[in-house]
Structure formats: structure tokens, C-alpha cells
Amino acid sequence: MTSTATRPRGARARAAIAAKTLRTDRWWFAPLITVVGLTAWVAYATVRVYLHNWYWVEDFHYLTPFYSPCITDRCVEGAAHFGRILPDWWIIPEAAFTLPFLLLFRLTCYYYRKAYYRSFWLSPPACAVPDGHQTYSGETRFPLLGQNLHRYFFYAAVIISLINSWDAVLAFHSPKGFGFGLGNLILIGNVVMLWAYTISCHSCRHIIGGRLKHFSKHPLRYRAWTFVSWLNVRHMQLAWITLGTLALTDFYVMAVAADWIPDLRFIN
Amino acid sequence: MGSKRQFRIWRGDETGGDLKDYTVEVNEGEVVLDIIHRLQATEAPDLACRWNCKAGKCGSCSMEINGKPRLGCMTRMSTFEESETVTVTPLRTFPVIRDLVTDVSFNYEKARETPAFAPPADVAPGDYRMQQVDVERSQEFRKCIECFLCQNVCHVIRDHEENKPAFSGPRFFIRAAELDMHPLDTRTDRKEYAQAEMGLGYCNITKCCTEVCPEHIKITDNGIIPMKERAVDRRYDPLVRLGSKIFRRGETPQNSVTSARAAGPATPSTSAGFHSHAGGSHDSRAEAQAQSGVNWHREVPHPTAPAVDERGKLPLTELTFDRAAAPSPFGDDVSFPLPPEHLNFAHPEQDKH
Numbered sequence: 001m002t003s004t005a006t007r008p009r010g011a012r013a014r015a016a017i018a019a020k021t022l023r024t025d026r027w028w029f030a031p032l033i034t035v036v037g038l039t040a041w042v043a044y045a046t047v048r049v050y051l052h053n054w055y056w057v058e059d060f061h062y063l064t065p066f067y068s069p070c071i072t073d074r075c076v077e078g079a080a081h082f083g084r085i086l087p088d089w090w091i092i093p094e095a096a097f098t099l100p101f102l103l104l105f106r107l108t109c110y111y112y113r114k115a116y117y118r119s120f121w122l123s124p125p126a127c128a129v130p131d132g133h134q135t136y137s138g139e140t141r142f143p144l145l146g147q148n149l150h151r152y153f154f155y156a157a158v159i160i161s162l163i164n165s166w167d168a169v170l171a172f173h174s175p176k177g178f179g180f181g182l183g184n185l186i187l188i189g190n191v192v193m194l195w196a197y198t199i200s201c202h203s204c205r206h207i208i209g210g211r212l213k214h215f216s217k218h219p220l221r222y223r224a225w226t227f228v229s230w231l232n233v234r235h236m237q238l239a240w241i242t243l244g245t246l247a248l249t250d251f252y253v254m255a256v257a258a259d260w261i262p263d264l265r266f267i268n
Numbered sequence: 269m270g271s272k273r274q275f276r277i278w279r280g281d282e283t284g285g286d287l288k289d290y291t292v293e294v295n296e297g298e299v300v301l302d303i304i305h306r307l308q309a310t311e312a313p314d315l316a317c318r319w320n321c322k323a324g325k326c327g328s329c330s331m332e333i334n335g336k337p338r339l340g341c342m343t344r345m346s347t348f349e350e351s352e353t354v355t356v357t358p359l360r361t362f363p364v365i366r367d368l369v370t371d372v373s374f375n376y377e378k379a380r381e382t383p384a385f386a387p388p389a390d391v392a393p394g395d396y397r398m399q400q401v402d403v404e405r406s407q408e409f410r411k412c413i414e415c416f417l418c419q420n421v422c423h424v425i426r427d428h429e430e431n432k433p434a435f436s437g438p439r440f441f442i443r444a445a446e447l448d449m450h451p452l453d454t455r456t457d458r459k460e461y462a463q464a465e466m467g468l469g470y471c472n473i474t475k476c477c478t479e480v481c482p483e484h485i486k487i488t489d490n491g492i493i494p495m496k497e498r499a500v501d502r503r504y505d506p507l508v509r510l511g512s513k514i515f516r517r518g519e520t521p522q523n524s525v526t527s528a529r530a531a532g533p534a535t536p537s538t539s540a541g542f543h544s545h546a547g548g549s550h551d552s553r554a555e556a557q558a559q560s561g562v563n564w565h566r567e568v569p570h571p572t573a574p575a576v577d578e579r580g581k582l583p584l585t586e587l588t589f590d591r592a593a594a595p596s597p598f599g600d601d602v603s604f605p606l607p608p609e610h611l612n613f614a615h616p617e618q619d620k621h
């Protein structure tokens with residue numbers, strides 16, 4: 001009873017739906033605010049980094065995170081905790097050792113990747129809205145294959161967070177001895193948020209415990225993983241909060257350093 | 269009380285189709301699938317739609333409602349404005365059969381390519397023991413109802429048909445993650461496999477799969493990203509690679525899946541020499557017991573090969589097969605009842621007579 005009927009054609013066609021997307025909600029809103037938010041932040045940060053000024057408050061030892069650690073010849077005496085290694089050519093930012101790594105850390109971050117792939121690259125702009133490109137190879141080739149290096153930038157970010165924490169601690173010691181003002185609160189708040197963002201990283205979650213097969217054999221790492229997982233759920237929020245705290249901290253230090261506002265002192 | 273609402277439903281088949289307007293009664297508490305059923309009962313008896321459970325558990329009623337991939341039985345009419353026109357279309361990523369029914373064989377093919385659970389050889393089924401904390405992560409992925417909404421929304425294949433051969437899709441990435449995280453799975457190269465054969469690198473973690481999953485599985489955060497990180501361990505992390513060289517961890521395992529497929533797609537079963545229990549258990553104890561009553565040395569004609577398609581595989585559904593009813597795994601040339609000399613079961617006493 002062998003049948004000789006012809007088989008159906010191999011490739012059937014998709015449904016011929018004319019509209020590119022039938023979504024009726026405001027799907028374009030999220031990519032739009034992402035573009036606006038990220039562009040504004042990058043513009044502010046670029047201007048600030050190349051101002052080469054108003055980064056250090058001598059009276060209270062506040063140093064903005066955008067200039068930490070300060071390592072060019074331009075750096076004022078008190079701010080250069082790590083020596084003055086680089087020449088004062090204008091193109092070199094004061095924090096030339098840390099800024100590139102911070103940039104790469106955020107650029108390869110799983111959350112920011114989602115954000116800019118969707119908003120800047122339109123791949124895809126929103127779910128069930130067509131990709132803005134003819135061909136697509138994802139992260140399988142150079143240069144996007146390099147996203148896999150994220151964990152190394154994570155290690156770098158841990159070191160940088162340590163430096164930022166040190167800056168925040170040093171700020172309690174002004175020339176007049178121990179001091180405490182609004183600037184200290186802002187610096188501390190920024191550092192706490194930076195740590196939360198850094199620790200909530202997906203690579204961190206993997207390294208700390210995610211890579212294990214048997215949690216039962218590593219109870220401490222399991223607890224750590226549970227904590228990081230709890231933070232990790234909030235990674236997107238932390239990514240935006242830290243952009244905010246970084247800009248705010250920098251702006252506050254700039255405003256105090258430029259004598260636009262006085263620092264609100266609680267002690268000394 | 270019921271009210272009249274506007275619907276636009278895609279009607280057609282692979283040769284073309286269009287959105288058709290309907291005005292239907294909608295009552296309190298109804299879901300989109302109810303309205304489709306009302307249409308079938310009234311204006312459009314030939315409207316094709318797949319469904320089974322009406323409880324969000326079978327994954328049959330996947331469709332796109334106002335452009336969003338949803339389950340028809342889980343989308344309440346109360347989420348739309350009274351005046352809103354509700355547009356219902358079939359899944360875009362898969363070929364359409366008729367109206368709201370699509371051919372989702374792509375997913376079954378990818379499922380078949382995904383290496384199965386590989387328990388330790390020396391533990392018999394029934395003797396599996398594991399700790400809850402160890403198996404918890406895998407359990408999240410077991411909630412999957414195979415609605416394939418995630419596969420449908422994924423832009424890698426939705427917008428780029430040409431990626432289909434190279435890309436297995438989110439549903440199978442979480443399958444790979446589920447097994448890789450499983451405390452009793454012994455395969456060690458699932459990460460390499462996911463990257464080399466399943467197309468993990470195509471995913472750009474834009475999270476649409478997570479957005480549409482009706483089971484709220486954190487596909488990207490808990491499945492895909494951990495798998496990407498595990499692949500990094502193996503492929504891009506010199507420290508980890510050095511470590512595994514020194515401590516001889518993760519050597520090329522015996523039960524490696526990568527090489528099996530590198531040999532090319534499975535060829536039609538030319539291995540006429542042995543009888544395989546495809547998919548069946550090869551537990552030695554079970555077989556030993558079964559052997560009392562079976563004389564394996566009888567000269568038994570080999571079963572004929574089943575009817576396979578051009579890739580040497582059993583067709584997945586009747587729809588893609590040229591015969592009525594499902595193909596017989598014994599081959600279609602076999603007539604029933606089987607002649608007694610073709611059976612390999614023999615009563616132990618039989619030869620005495």
C-alpha cells in the first residue's frame with residue numbers, strides 16, 4: 001500500500017498581512033524616551049568631561065566621579081590621589097584611565113544593549129514591529145561579537161567603584177578636619193547606587209553563583225546568588241538611576257566648585 | 269448585558285487573504301476566543317481557528333490581537349474600549365494554513381534537533397534523586413506550554429525568514445538552559461551546542477520573548493543570558509579555559525552533542541542492520557526482565573523503514589504528509605495483522621511444541 005501521491009510543497013507562504021504592524025498602543029514611546037534620555041546624558045557628560053574645570057571643591061574635598069581618579073598634569077594638588085601621569089593635552093580627559101572602561105561597561109551591559117538595539121538601531125523598535133534592517137546577524141560577528149567581553153568590563157567597573165567609594169570617604173576629611181554636608185550625602189548616595197548597579201549585573205550574577213550546577217553544594221554562593229538575583233531584577237531601574245545620580249553628583253560638585261551655590265553643611 | 273463590538277479578522281490561506289470586518293455581540297467576562305466561537309456559530313461557520321483548553325494551558329490558541337502576540341483564550345474583552353475595533357490575525361512568523369491557523373512545524377523540527385535529557389548511565393529511572401534548590405531553576409522553564417508566541421515574536425526569524433535554519437529560538441534556548449542547569453543532566457557541551465548549532469548569538473536580548481510569554485517565564489534573564497554567560501565561560505574567558513586545562517575539568521566529553529550533528533543532517537535510516545527503539549529506554553535492567561519471554565535469537569525479518577520525507581525524518585503532522593492519518597513507525601508496507609513469523613515475541617514454551 002505504498003502511496004505515490006505527491007507531497008505538499010515544501011515552503012508554504014506566510015499570511016499576506018499588508019500592515020507592517022497592527023499594534024494600536026504607543027509602542028514608539030519607550031524607544032523615543034530612551035533616545036532622548038541617553039542622548040541628553042551623553043551630551044552632558046561629554047561637555048563636562050571636556051570642560052576640564054570645576055571638578056574639585058578644595059574646602060570640602062569633593063571630587064566629581066567624572067574626574068576620578070584625576071591623573072593628568074592639569075589636576076589640582078588635592079584631587080590627584082593617584083599621581084599625575086598623563087600630559088595635559090585637552091583631548092585627554094582627567095579620568096582617562098576609568099572613563100573608557102566605564103563606557104565599555106555600560107555599552108556592553110545586557111540592559112543597555114536592549115535599550116539601544118531597540119531605540120537607536122531599531123532592531124526591533126518594539127515587539128512585533130518590524131526590524132528596520134534588511135539583513136540581521138545579531139551578535140554572531142565582529143564587532144557585536146565583542147559584547148561577550150562584558151564580564152571583563154564588569155571586573156574593571158568593580159575596581160572603579162572601589163575608587164569612587166574611596167573618594168566619597170575622603171570627602172569627609174576636609175582641610176578643617178572632619179566635615180559633613182549635603183555634598184557628602186550626594187556622593188555617598190551615588191556610590192551606593194553605583195554599587196547596586198554594578199552588583200546587579202548579569203555577568204556578576206553568573207560569576208557569583210549562576211554558573212554552578214549544584215547550588216546545594218555551595219550554600220554561601222547560593223545565598224549570594226539569591227541576593228544578586230533580587231537586585232538583578234531591578235537592573236534596568238538601577239541603570240537609569242545611576243545615570244541620574246552620576247549627573248546630579250557631578251552637577252552639584254560643579255555648582256559648588258564654581259561658587260554658584262554654597263554647600264549645605266551639617267558639621268564643619 | 270451584551271454589546272455590539274467591531275472586529276477585523278484575517279481570512280485567507282497561503283494564496284492570499286484579507287482583513288474582514290465583523291460586528292459581534294460581546295458579553296461580560298468574555299475573552300477573544302469566545303468571540304471567535306460566536307462568529308463560527310453565527311456569521312462565519314468556516315472561520316478556522318485552533319484551540320483546545322480555553323484555560324491558557326494547551327498553547328493552541330496563539331494569535332495576534334491588535335498586533336500583539338497573545339493567547340485568544342487569555343485576552344479579556346474588558347481590556348479593550350467599547351468603541352475599539354479589535355484586529356485578529358494569524359501568527360506572522362509561520363506559514364498560514366487557513367485563517368487563524370498556522371503551520372508551526374518549524375518549532376517541532378527545532379525541538380527534535382535539541383539534544384534530549386541525558387541522565388547518568390548508572391542511575392535507573394525511578395532512582396533519580398535531587399535537591400529542590402538544584403532543580404528549581406530548571407522548573408521555571410517547565411512551565412512552558414509551547415504556545416510558540418515567543419518564537420513568533422522574535423525578530424530574528426519574524427523579520428528575517430532566512431535565519432530560520434540557523435536559529436532555534438527562545439523556546440529552545442530555555443530548553444537548553446533547563447537541561448544545562450538540571451542537576452542530573454550529564455551533557456557538558458550544551459553551551460557550545462547552543463552557540464554553534466542553535467544560533468544563540470543571533471539573539472540580541474531585546475526581550476520580546478519575555479514580554480509575550482503567557483507563562484511569565486523570564487526567558488531572557490533566566491535562560492538566554494545565563495546561557496550566553498556559560499558560552500562565554502567556555503569560549504571567550506581565557507582564565508576559565510586555563511583553569512579547566514589545569515584542573516582537567518570540562519574535557520571533551522564522551523556524551524558530546526556538538527559533533528553528532530556536525531556530521532550533517534540525519535540520513536534516512538539506512539542502518540538496516542539493527543532494530544532501534546527510537547526514543548525508548550535502553551535501561552539494561554528493564555530489558556533483562558523483558559527478555560524472559562522474548563527469544564532474541566529468532567530469525568526475525570527486519571521491520572521495513574517508515575515512510576520518511578526528503579530529509580529522512582517522519583513527517584511532523586498529517587498536514588505535511590501525503591497520506592491520510594499519521595505515518596506508521598513500522599513502515600507503511602506492513603499489512604495487519606502481522607504474520608506470526610514477523611513477531612519477535614515468542615512464548616517461552618512455544619518452541620517445545
Ligand code: SF4
Binds near residue numbers: 418423470
Ligand atoms: S530576546 Fe533574543 S530570543 Fe528573545 S525575542 Fe529577543 S532576540 Fe529573540
Ligand code: SF4
Binds near residue numbers: 327438442481483
Ligand atoms: S516560553 Fe512562553 S511564550 Fe515561549 S512557547 Fe513557552 S509558554 Fe509560550
Ligand code: FES
Binds near residue numbers: 150201202235
Ligand atoms: S552591567 Fe548591565 S548586565 Fe552587566
Ligand code: FES
Binds near residue numbers: 323325326342
Ligand atoms: S485554548 Fe488552550 S491556551 Fe488557549
